[in-house]
Amino acid sequence: MTLPDRPRGAADFDAFYAASCARTVRALHAMTGDHAEAQDVVQEAYARAWQRWTTVGTYDAPEAWVRAVAWRLAVSRARRAKVGLGKLRRHGAAPDVPGLEPDHVALVAALRSISPDQRRAVVLHHVVGLTVAEVAAECGVPDGTVKARLSRGRAALAALLHDEEPSRA
Amino acid sequence: MPDHYLDDRLASLRGLTTAPLPGAAAARARGEQRTHRTRAALTGVAAVVAVLAVSVGSAVGGLGGDDRVRGLTASPPPAPAVPEGLAVSLLDAQDVGQVRDGAWSSRSTEDAPFTVLPEGCSGDVLGEPVETALGYLDNGTSRQVAHQLTAWPSEDEARAAFGRLIDAIEACSGEPGFPSLLGGLAGEGPDRVYGEWSVPPPYLRFAMEVVGGTVSVVADRGGAFATYDELPQLADLAAQKVAGGPYAAPPQPSADDWDVGSAVLTPAEASTVEPGDWTAEPLVDGRVLDPCQTLAGAPSPEDGSGESLRVQRETGGTAVDTQVARYASPEEAAAELERYRSAVRGCPVETRGIGTTTYEVLTDAADRLVVREVAGCSGCLPFPSYSVVAQVDAGLVVLRVAVGEDGDPGPELAERYAALAQDRLALVAGSD
Numbered sequence: 046m047t048l049p050d051r052p053r054g055a056a057d058f059d060a061f062y063a064a065s066c067a068r069t070v071r072a073l074h075a076m077t078g079d080h081a082e083a084q085d086v087v088q089e090a091y092a093r094a095w096q097r098w099t100t101v102g103t104y105d106a107p108e109a110w111v112r113a114v115a116w117r118l119a120v121s122r123a124r125r126a127k128v129g130l131g132k133l134r135r136h137g138a139a140p141d142v143p144g145l146e147p148d149h150v151a152l153v154a155a156l157r158s159i160s161p162d163q164r165r166a167v168v169l170h171h172v173v174g175l176t177v178a179e180v181a182a183e184c185g186v187p188d189g190t191v192k193a194r195l196s197r198g199r200a201a202l203a204a205l206l207h208d209e210e211p212s213r214a
Numbered sequence: 215m216p217d218h219y220l221d222d223r224l225a226s227l228r229g230l231t232t233a234p235l236p237g238a239a240a241a242r243a244r245g246e247q248r249t250h251r252t253r254a255a256l257t258g259v260a261a262v263v264a265v266l267a268v269s270v271g272s273a274v275g276g277l278g279g280d281d282r283v284r285g286l287t288a289s290p291p292p293a294p295a296v297p298e299g300l301a302v303s304l305l306d307a308q309d310v311g312q313v314r315d316g317a318w319s320s321r322s323t324e325d326a327p328f329t330v331l332p333e334g335c336s337g338d339v340l341g342e343p344v345e346t347a348l349g350y351l352d353n354g355t356s357r358q359v360a361h362q363l364t365a366w367p368s369e370d371e372a373r374a375a376f377g378r379l380i381d382a383i384e385a386c387s388g389e390p391g392f393p394s395l396l397g398g399l400a401g402e403g404p405d406r407v408y409g410e411w412s413v414p415p416p417y418l419r420f421a422m423e424v425v426g427g428t429v430s431v432v433a434d435r436g437g438a439f440a441t442y443d444e445l446p447q448l449a450d451l452a453a454q455k456v457a458g459g460p461y462a463a464p465p466q467p468s469a470d471d472w473d474v475g476s477a478v479l480t481p482a483e484a485s486t487v488e489p490g491d492w493t494a495e496p497l498v499d500g501r502v503l504d505p506c507q508t509l510a511g512a513p514s515p516e517d518g519s520g521e522s523l524r525v526q527r528e529t530g531g532t533a534v535d536t537q538v539a540r541y542a543s544p545e546e547a548a549a550e551l552e553r554y555r556s557a558v559r560g561c562p563v564e565t566r567g568i569g570t571t572t573y574e575v576l577t578d579a580a581d582r583l584v585v586r587e588v589a590g591c592s593g594c595l596p597f598p599s600y601s602v603v604a605q606v607d608a609g610l611v612v613l614r615v616a617v618g619e620d621g622d623p624g625p626e627l628a629e630r631y632a633a634l635a636q637d638r639l640a641l642v643a644g645s646d
Contacts, residue, residue: 055242062238071230084233088241095245149230152223171224203220 054098062091065108068173072112075168077119078157090115109183112173116165155205163198166191246344303456304349305361305432305448313447316353343375343429360433361452369427376424380407406449421449425456477538477609477642479635487630488532534631535614538639544607551583551605554612558585558601576625581605582636584628600628606639 066087073083090111094101101107156164162184169180170191181191307318343364352358366372380399387395393411400408406423420433432452434445481492541547558573577584582604599616613635615628 055238058242059238062241066235066238066241067232070232070235071228074230074232075227080233084235088236088244091238091241092244092247095242148223149227152227153230167224168227171221172227174228199220202224206220206223 054102057102058095058098061102061107065111066091069108069112069115072168072173073115073119075153075156075172076116076161076165078153082119083115086115086118087111089118109179112169113183120161151206155202158205159198159201163194163201166194167198167202170195246342300345300347300363300365300428301349303363303428304347305351305359305452305455306349307351309451309455310351310353310359310448312451313444314353314357316355316357318351318353318359321350321352356435358435359448360431360435362431362433363456364429366427366429369424372424372427372429376405376422376429379422379429383409408445419445421445421452423449423453425453428456430456477611477639479534479536479613479631479638483634483638484532484534484631487627487634532627533616535616536635537612539610539612540643541608541610544605547605547608547610550610551581551603554603555583558583576600577629582632584625584632586625586628600625602628602632602635604632604636604639606636607643609639609643611635611639 069090070080070083070087073087074080077083077086093114094107094111101110104110156167159167165184166180169175169183170177175183177188177191177195180195181188184191307320310318343366345363345365347363349361350358351360364372364375366375383395384399387393395409395411405425406421408419408421410419418433418435420431422429422431424430430449430452432445432449434448484492539547539550541550555578558575572588574586574588575583576586582602585601586598587601588598599614602611602613602615604611604613613628613631615631
């Protein structure tokens with residue numbers, strides 16, 4: 046008797062994971078400002094995607110599904126941490142985080158200073174590269190709301206990063 | 215700051231460095247762990263996931279060799295340098311050395327000349343164990359020992375797998391292309407059987423046993439003068455080792471530890487209320503179920519370990535947003551329900567343009583609250599939505615029922631979805 050090499054659908058999932066995981070972690074890192082948290086919520090989101098792969102695998106944009114779930118997990122955890130309910134779920138020690146470039150450190154810190162909705166819109170549009178319509182679809186809000194969040198988010202970031210603007214002749 | 219400068223800086227985040235990421239197999243294994251509801255110690259999960267990534271994700275291929283007896287795992291995972299998870303319970307050189315003379319050493323499973331049970335004999339009866347582990351040892355002669363372990367979420371499931379394997383072995387014994395069991399399977403109590411395959415020497419004997427939540431198979435392949443007496447001793451050693459390992463008695467899911475994800479309303483269930491093409495997707499905004507979400511600063515229910523899902527009819531019509539939260543106790547859940555009730559009562563009426571948002575409490579029972587909300591908007595028709603919060607023991611299920619182009623469905627539909635969601639929560643949480 047032989048065991049199957051991988052469960053049915055695993056090849057597609059593995060290819061999807063390999064193509065999207067790093068990108069999703071980067072996006073969640075930018076959204077949450079916490080690399081370890083981003084890794085954890087993204088891994089949990091992929092685990093849930095695998096649980097539902099017969100459905101999620103048929104979506105036009107399974108990566109958007111994973112990203113949305115990861116964001117939802119991050120929001121949920123932040124809320125629990127805020128009110129002190131439950132315990133943070135950490136699956137083993139966080140991996141060593143490679144050193145970030147100084148510019149990225151400042152950017153991520155600035156992103157953490159703006160509202161979560163604005164931060165998410167800015168990251169999805171500027172970092173992930175989604176159009177306004179795609180951001181609206183992923184966030185479940187109208188296009189106009191996304192435009193407003195982008196506008197306000199960029200204005201807030203510009204003010205925060207003003208001191209770091211290079212001098213121009 | 216010039217726009218293009220900010221754009222460039224934000225775009226540079228696409229190159230954010232990340233720490234090395236686990237492989238896809240680890241993500242799948244984590245998903246399967248959630249499915250099996252194994253209550254691993256949080257600090258141990260990383261180790262479990264790592265081992266699963268090695269053993270579950272292994273590729274299958276023939277083991278080669280000239281022995282006609284193949285194995286449970288045709289191409290077992292490589293032997294880890296330091297055993298982890300289930301592999302710590304495999305027989306090692308020291309164990310076998312207690313029973314047999316000679317200098318025993320572990321071999322790579324890739325170099326193993328034989329495996330345990332006939333390939334093709336058991337078909338797909340094994341199913342999906344939580345974890346598998348395989349080890350080989352020899353002493354530089356024709357004497358070899360193999361030990362294979364499969365771990366299951368419970369002892370009952372291990373016994374079921376044990377039974378399936380017995381049935382499969384007996385069914386194929388003597389069939390064309392398969393060796394025969396000499397003397398059939400000899401039982402030793404309800405949990406252990408012995409067998410011997412009639413292959414050209416060296417013969418292969420095995421002992422198969424249920425130990426806690428595992429099925430343990432020890433195969434003994436010897437020379438012409440191999441005796442049968444040592445196999446029970448090897449099997450005893452294996453059982454002792456498994457019994458002292460991490461999978462001896464897998465924890466049973468506790469009623470206090472139910473998975474909130476399983477309590478969320480499913481499309482199939484929603485279709486029992488309104489037939490149609492339902493789809494499911496995660497909610498993107500955790501605050502969507504706050505009846506006062508339109509008002510800045512309004513309190514929102516705090517969830518314990520919440521899970522959210524939107525179930526909606528693809529062709530338009532009703533959208534049902536579900537959020538389930540599990541609290542430390544029924545008292546905490548009741549307190550959250552009361553907080554939600556207070557929030558609703560405190561929602562002021564907001565006027566926007568030509569519309570006015572109104573909140574009306576339709577049902578106010580001890581364990582259930584139903585609120586009708588009609589949002590005002592400028593230049594559009596107001597579509598009512600219904601928020602339901604219901605408690606089942608330590609769980610809260612929060613629903614928002616919104617109807618697309620169908621207008622106001624009335625509170626009865628919301629109550630039906632609420633009842634469905636409560637029933638599902640009761641089922642998952644193990645309530646009577």
